[in-house]
Amino acid sequence: MLTDMPTAQPVSAPAAASDIPEVASELRTSVMRMRRRLANERHPDNDLSLGSMAVLGALYANDEMTLGALAARERVQPPSMTRMVNFLEEGGYVVRRQGETDRRQVLVSITDKGRRTVRKDRLSRDAWLAQQLVDLDADELAALRTAASIMERIATS
Amino acid sequence: MLTDMPTAQPVSAPAAASDIPEVASELRTSVMRMRRRLANERHPDNDLSLGSMAVLGALYANDEMTLGALAARERVQPPSMTRMVNFLEEGGYVVRRQGETDRRQVLVSITDKGRRTVRKDRLSRDAWLAQQLVDLDADELAALRTAASIMERIATS
DNA sequence: TATTGTTATACTCTATAACTATA
DNA sequence: TATAGTTATAGAGTATAACAATA
Numbered sequence: 001m002l003t004d005m006p007t008a009q010p011v012s013a014p015a016a017a018s019d020i021p022e023v024a025s026e027l028r029t030s031v032m033r034m035r036r037r038l039a040n041e042r043h044p045d046n047d048l049s050l051g052s053m054a055v056l057g058a059l060y061a062n063d064e065m066t067l068g069a070l071a072a073r074e075r076v077q078p079p080s081m082t083r084m085v086n087f088l089e090e091g092g093y094v095v096r097r098q099g100e101t102d103r104r105q106v107l108v109s110i111t112d113k114g115r116r117t118v119r120k121d122r123l124s125r126d127a128w129l130a131q132q133l134v135d136l137d138a139d140e141l142a143a144l145r146t147a148a149s150i151m152e153r154i155a156t157s
Numbered sequence: 158m159l160t161d162m163p164t165a166q167p168v169s170a171p172a173a174a175s176d177i178p179e180v181a182s183e184l185r186t187s188v189m190r191m192r193r194r195l196a197n198e199r200h201p202d203n204d205l206s207l208g209s210m211a212v213l214g215a216l217y218a219n220d221e222m223t224l225g226a227l228a229a230r231e232r233v234q235p236p237s238m239t240r241m242v243n244f245l246e247e248g249g250y251v252v253r254r255q256g257e258t259d260r261r262q263v264l265v266s267i268t269d270k271g272r273r274t275v276r277k278d279r280l281s282r283d284a285w286l287a288q289q290l291v292d293l294d295a296d297e298l299a300a301l302r303t304a305a306s307i308m309e310r311i312a313t314s
Numbered sequence: 315t316a317t318t319g320t321t322a323t324a325c326t327c328t329a330t331a332a333c334t335a336t337a
Numbered sequence: 338t339a340t341a342g343t344t345a346t347a348g349a350g351t352a353t354a355a356c357a358a359t360a
Contacts, residue, residue, distance in 0.1 A: 016298075020290050023298055024283035026305040028195055029214075032207060033312035035192040036232055036351095038185055050189060051327075057186075068341060075193055080328055082343060104336045104341040126181035132311045133177050140307060141173075141180055147304030148183040150297060154289045155190035193328095208350075225318065237351055239320060261318040261359045 031151070041128040047091070051076075052084050053121060056093055059110040060118040066099065067106040075156070093117060188308070198285040204248070208233075209241050210278060213250055216267040217275040223256065224263040232312070250274060 039050060048056065051074065058073055059065060065073075071081035085108055088094040093114035099105030110118075133141065196207060205213065208231065215230055216222060222230075228238035242265055245251040250271035256262030267275075290298065 014294060016295070017291075019298060019302075020287045021279070021283055023302050023305070024287040024290055025279065026309075027301055028283060028286055029211065030305040030308035030312065031188055031191050031195065032211060033232060034188050034308040037312040038188060039351095040232070049326080050185075054186065054189065066341080071342095075190060075197075076327090077329060078342060079330085079344080083327085086343095099341090102337070102341080106342065122178070122182065126178055126185060129185055129311075130177045130181040132314070133181055134174075136307065137171060138173070140303060141176060143300040143303035144184055144307060145176075145180050146297060146300035148180070148187040150293065150301060151187035151191040152183070154286075155187065155194040157289070196328095206349075223318085228319095233350090234352060235319060236321080236353085240350085243320095256318090259318080259360070263319065 027151075038129065048088075048093070048117070048121075049084075052088055052093075053118075055081075055084050056088065056110060056114055056118055059094060059108060060115060064107050064109040067108055070108060073156075088114070184308075195286065205245075205250070205274070205278075206241075209245055209250075210275075210282065212238075212241050213245065213267060213271055213275055216251060216265060217272060221264050221266040224265055227265060230313075245271070 054074060055070055058070060067081055067085060068078060070085070071078045074081065076084075085094060085096065085106075089096060091113075092111060094108050094110055097107050097109070099107055133144070136144070211231060212227055215227060224238055224242060225235060227242070228235045231238065233241075242251060242253065242263075246253060249268060251265050251267055254264050254266070256264055290301070293301070
């Protein structure tokens with residue numbers, strides 16, 4: 001029964017300006033709590049931090065990236081990425097090699113072990129979160145997908 | 158024009174099971190990046206961390222809470238909340254008092270300065286995020302609101 | 315004994331500053 | 338000189354363990 005609902009908005013309808021601060025506040029709060037919960041709930045059967053797994057995921061998609069590109073993508077400073085890459089290299093998940101055209105660069109690529117870890121981990125690492133989503137209806141899931149896309153865009157803008 | 162869209166789902170339509178892991182993964186990634194971006198973009202004119210502001214916000218809504226209740230609400234361990242409350246108390250944003258019926262408890266309440274800070278901060282602290290939202294259309298804003306609500310529920314479950 | 319909160323301590327993640335190697 | 342990355346160091350935020358006070 002949609003009789004009480006506002007009519008569907010055209011796709012380009014601007015948001016009501018008065019709602020924006022409220023949504024911003026709600027979103028910020030929920031992101032902070034969600035992040036903490038995700039950090040707490042992550043699967044303990046590999047020793048990679050969430051940040052390291054994100055790096056590995058980027059390399060899974062891109063095969064080889066410079067350390068600087070990884071740092072920019074993950075929005076961390078280069079020293080932080082150096083640490084993550086060190087850790088991943090020690091574990092055999094990635095390898096470094098020197099850039100060919102520019103020998104200052106460090107090209108990072110994923111190993112077979114890294115690839116296997118990503119595949120295996122993608123099956124299990126979101127298990128907790130996926131479990132929290134199973135009871136959602138299709139509209140709610142769609143809203144999450146839309147929100148994730150918007151947040152991704154905002155966070156990397 | 159909705160001719161190409163699937164018919165509106167009944168509210169209880171279950172989500173497609175195959176989409177869940179994908180949404181979980183997208184959501185997790187975007188939450189992590191968003192949180193880092195929010196931490197970087199916060200307004201520098203007060204010295205309160207994001208966590209401390211969340212505590213102050215809870216006290217703004219609830220007037221007086223035990224330290225344990227605050228810790229549970231923010232999903233941190235009691236020692237972490239002790240630290241945050243110490244910091245807020247030193248700044249004059251909150252006051253402690255001993256529980257009356259149970260004298261082990263610490264009741265934390267917000268001061269006038271704390272209230273003013275919350276009000277002032279709510280106008281400015283989400284300014285960056287709100288600015289990122291102004292170009293969204295009504296559907297996207299609604300999706301964010303729905304997502305925030307779901308994340309809040311999941312994070313505090 | 316169990317619970318509420320605090321103190322002491324350590325760990326993780328991130329940052330800035332100073333440095334090396336290369337462009 | 339400028340840039341890519343590393344090393345050294347520090348800070349923020351969180352946790353666990355041991356403790357004190359109270360129930």
